[in-house]
Amino acid sequence: METTVPPATTLTKENWIHYIHQLQDNICRALEAVDGKAVFVEDKWERDGGGGGKTRVIANGDVFEKGGVNTSVVFGKVTDPMRNQLKIEGESWFACGLSLVIHPLNPFVPTTHANWRYFELYDRDNHVTDRWFGGGADLTPYYLFDEDARHFHRTLYDAITPFGEGLYDKYKQACDEYFANKHRDNEMRGIGGVFYDHLRAETAEEADRLFKFQQANGNCFTTAYIPIVEKRKGMPWNAANKYWQEIRRGRYVEFNLIHDRGTIFGLKTNGRTESILMSLPPTVRFDYNYQPAPGSEEARLLDACQHPKSWV
Numbered sequence: 001m002e003t004t005v006p007p008a009t010t011l012t013k014e015n016w017i018h019y020i021h022q023l024q025d026n027i028c029r030a031l032e033a034v035d036g037k038a039v040f041v042e043d044k045w046e047r048d049g050g051g052g053g054k055t056r057v058i059a060n061g062d063v064f065e066k067g068g069v070n071t072s073v074v075f076g077k078v079t080d081p082m083r084n085q086l087k088i089e090g091e092s093w094f095a096c097g098l099s100l101v102i103h104p105l106n107p108f109v110p111t112t113h114a115n116w117r118y119f120e121l122y123d124r125d126n127h128v129t130d131r132w133f134g135g136g137a138d139l140t141p142y143y144l145f146d147e148d149a150r151h152f153h154r155t156l157y158d159a160i161t162p163f164g165e166g167l168y169d170k171y172k173q174a175c176d177e178y179f180a181n182k183h184r185d186n187e188m189r190g191i192g193g194v195f196y197d198h199l200r201a202e203t204a205e206e207a208d209r210l211f212k213f214q215q216a217n218g219n220c221f222t223t224a225y226i227p228i229v230e231k232r233k234g235m236p237w238n239a240a241n242k243y244w245q246e247i248r249r250g251r252y253v254e255f256n257l258i259h260d261r262g263t264i265f266g267l268k269t270n271g272r273t274e275s276i277l278m279s280l281p282p283t284v285r286f287d288y289n290y291q292p293a294p295g296s297e298e299a300r301l302l303d304a305c306q307h308p309k310s311w312v
C-alpha cells in the first residue's frame with residue numbers, strides 16, 4: 001500500500017496544493033485498510049469569499065468510531081476580525097492545508113490529530129508580504145503503553161532530525177505547551193508529539209527546504225500511527241474502559257473549543273463549520289471533579305498528561 005508521496009522540489013502554491021491532495025488520498029487509504037469495514041465519504045464544499053475544500057469523514061467502523069481527513073484551499077480579504085484575533089496585516093490571504101482527527105471505538109486505541117498547512121499574505125498589489133508553514137502531529141491515548149508512545153515520537157524524531165539537530169526537542173516542547181488545557185493547570189490532552197507554527201522563509205532556497213520539511217512530517221504520519229492501531233484494535237474492553245475514554249474526550253473538547261487556534265481561525269474566516277467541528281468526538285462525558293482511582297491505569301495516563309515525559 002502506498003503511504004508516502006514523492007517530494008516536489010520547488011515551493012509554489014500549485015505544488016503544495018497537489019501534495020496535500022495526494023497526502024489526503026494516501027492517509028485515507030491507509031485508515032480504511034486498517035479499519036476493514038468503514039470507508040470515507042467525501043463532501044466537497046465551497047467557501048463564501050473564496051476557495052473550498054474536501055471533507056472526508058469515516059464513521060461507525062470496526063475500528064474508527066468517527067474521524068475526518070480534510071483538505072482546504074481558501075483565500076480572501078483580510079478582515080478586521082482577522083486583524084484583531086490573528087494579529088495579521090495585509091490586503092488578502094491564501095491558506096491550504098490538511099487537518100485530521102481520528103477517534104477510535106476501542107479505548108485502547110489512541111485518538112490522533114495532525115495538520116500541515118501553508119499560508120501566504122499579500123499587499124494591495126498582490127505581492128507576497130509574508131508566508132509560513134505550520135503543523136504537527138500528536139497522540140491522545142486513553143491508556144498508556146510506553147512502547148506506543150516511544151514508537152510515535154521516534155517516528156516523528158526520525159522525520160525531523162535530518163533538517164536540524166534539536167528541532168524535534170524544540171517542537172516537542174512546543175507541542176506539550178500548546179496542546180494543554182491552561183484552565184486545568186496546563187494538563188495536556190494527550191502525550192504530545194510535535195507542533196510548529198510560523199516557519200518563515202526569506203529566500204526561495206529556504207522555502208524549498210521548508211516544503212521538504214513539511215512533506216517529511218506529513219509522509220511519516222501513517223508510519224507513526226497505523227502500527228499502533230494494528231497492535232491495539234483487537235484488545236478486549238469493557239464499559240469502565242469506555243467511561244474513562246469519554247471522560248478524557250471531554251478534555252479534548254475543552255481544548256478544541258477554548259484554546260485551539262485552528263478552530264478559531266476557521267470560524268473567524270467564515271470557514272465551513274461542519275468541517276471545523278468535525279474534530280469533536282461522538283460521545284463524551286463531563287463528570288464533576290472526576291478522579292481516577294489511585295494506582296490505576298487511568299491514573300497513570302493522567303499523570304503522563306500532567307507531567308510531560310521524554311519518549312525518545
